[in-house]
Amino acid sequence: MPRLIDLVRIAGRRLVVPLLGYPGAQLTCSSLKQNEFNPVLHCESICRLVDRFSPDAAFFMMDLSVEAGALGLPVRYPLYESPTVEEHPVRSLADLEAFKVLDPLDDALVQARIRAMELMKERLDVPRGGYVIGPFTLAGLLMGASELAMATITDPDLVHGVVGFCTDVCVRYARALAAAGADMIAILEPTATFLSPQAFDTFCGAYIRGLITEVTGNPGMTGAAPAGDVAGGTDATGGRAGAGARTATGTTDAADKADAAGVRNGSESAGIERTTGATGSASRANAPDIAGPRRADAMTPMMILHICGDTSHLVRNMCATGAHGLSLDSPVDFARAAREADPEVVLIGNVDPVGVMVQETPDGVRRAVRALLDMMEPYENFILSTGCDLPYETPFENIDAFMKEGRL
Template sequence: MMISEKKRLVIPLLGAPGIKLTGTTLKQNLIDPSIQFKTLYKILERFNPDGIFPFMDLTVEAEALGLKIDFPENENPSVREHPIKDREALAELKRKWNGISGRMKVFIKVCEMMVKEFDRIKGGYVIGPFTLAGELMGVNDLGINVLEEPEFVKEVVEFTTKVILEYAKVLFETGIDVVAVLEPTAVILSPQLFKEFSMKYFKYLSSEIKRPLIYHICGNTKHLIEDMGKSGAWGLSLDSAVDLKWASEIVPSKVNLIGNLDPVGVFLQGSPEMVYERTWKLLERMKDVENFILSSGCDIPVGTPLENIDAFMQAAKNF
């Protein structure tokens, strides 16, 4: 991976806001690799970050497993139903799983094009095993079953880990540098349950793939940070609720800390002046932390003014 030790890396989680640059819809980008690549190309041209990821989409693996998806034109798609309520349904799903399918192929193609054309850090995304279990079972049922039917939940998570491992390996085969594992649902877990139902499977992915993985959990993950730092992750992508300076004192220095300007309160709703000021403040606070990569706390929303992303990049450049 191309990482300069002298330069502070700036890699905002862009994608969706770029549809304004190509006059396309979010849906078009999520179903057509050539449209998505064109948008990513325009994003690089305008903002020039040090790294780029495809569009973030938490329904790709669920859809590949046969779940029905609601797919609006300019909002994130969502899973319509959560069919895995018992072992019988899980056994049926396992029987039907037939390897890389559906829109996984869209994102594999996008990664191939990125590797061919882009001269900077290139990443991919997979959903996290526990979060995919939540898509299959429904998050409420998942939360209840973690306590009432833990063995059943483990069976589901073991299966989702297998699916994700298969997909992540193919993404890496395209030549990308890093894969972010998106595990937002893990934020509901206590530290003990987190180790048992999320981190154990992340560590397994890491040991099997032996390539750089980023652990991304949205929201307030202060109760999980210490364990996340021991997960074998190359980097932790943390949301704006976490004080990154505090995290840097807990997480080993060999693990990169990635974040964490508020994607909604700052990027989407702020003015360019506010974005610039908050970015500067974060850089100032983290200036002595060598394992810090400047980014957004999560995916930057679709309606974000492009001028706000300009201001973010400008602050980073000027700092």
């Protein structure tokens, strides 16, 4: 199974992967909403970003509403900002039943994302990344973040039930993205930022670990159980048993797709070159062959855990989920995180996406990137990135400055 740290080692230089997505809509003169609904346009926006900025990997646009929308929650789609879930109706385990009859993969927007990933696979020669919401954050959308937070203290059984159900949804979608060609899948778990380390292990980490195991067929990077209560982890698995039957079916479906994708990937590795197609070639003379090891083992994406905000207190716990990489936001002290993290887990980050990337001058961006690179110089397990997804309006000269300084 390929690991992110192997990719970093093969490259032989710092990899530079800003979380680009939304700014791609500028290049196709489109709104974010159009990209959410139109997979061909979405892929085009991402391919043009790759042509324009030559990042070492390309993620599609970040979106925390796809899975909740597939479950039927009302979602608002503004033209130029990320979609927002408007209602959070679940108050009890009984309320969950209505959601269990749905297969999230049948949803049109979920299918649009999967299709966008298939198209990215055809056109991009850099590793492709997709996003899936984290089970705890999806639970927060179902219940409301404040209600979920309080229930971790007042009604733990409800939280385990909802997060367990959500894990199942995430597994289905992540497997489909992997089958469609995602080399990396970043699990977006922003709501977990407010948990204590112990609560993280019990209500989030254990489920992330389950998700990673289900998607990769491997318990992940570290053999250790989550740092906290092992019984919590056992409960977590037990909590998902109710949804087990559907998971089993899902496994078969995904395995079929996996085989099919494996065959396609096999033919690629036999010599069919991937290009960016219509927008021209994204192949670069200086591009490290980091897509290479992936092709031999096509169905096990590298799993990254992304949590926004200040997660300094959770670094060890995040490592214990088995994630191959941690994408951490700008408030985190990366040198400190590097001292705490498992050296086989890659830290990805963390230039401020707004304070620096949107609001600074190119010189300011260069200074921020240089300071981060200098600070992380002693550490091998590091990919230069932004703390979170870049906003639509990020000035291109700032992205250029980021890439140029990162490649010096």
